[in-house]
Amino acid sequence: MDAARCDGCGECAEVCGAGAIEIRGGVVTIRREVCYLCGACAATCPRGLIG
DSSP states (O other): GGGOOOOOOOOHHOOOOOOEEETTTTTTEOOOEEEEEEEEHHHHHHTTTOO
């Protein structure tokens, strides 16, 4: 995740089935302890920042 380039659009959080993604201070935060690595967020990010 390239947080410096994230604009906080929230598209990744909308598709996260685990509820592991939150927008904090206009930037995405991924709670790795809940993430089950499905890849939906990476596929959805319009800037390609999640890898």
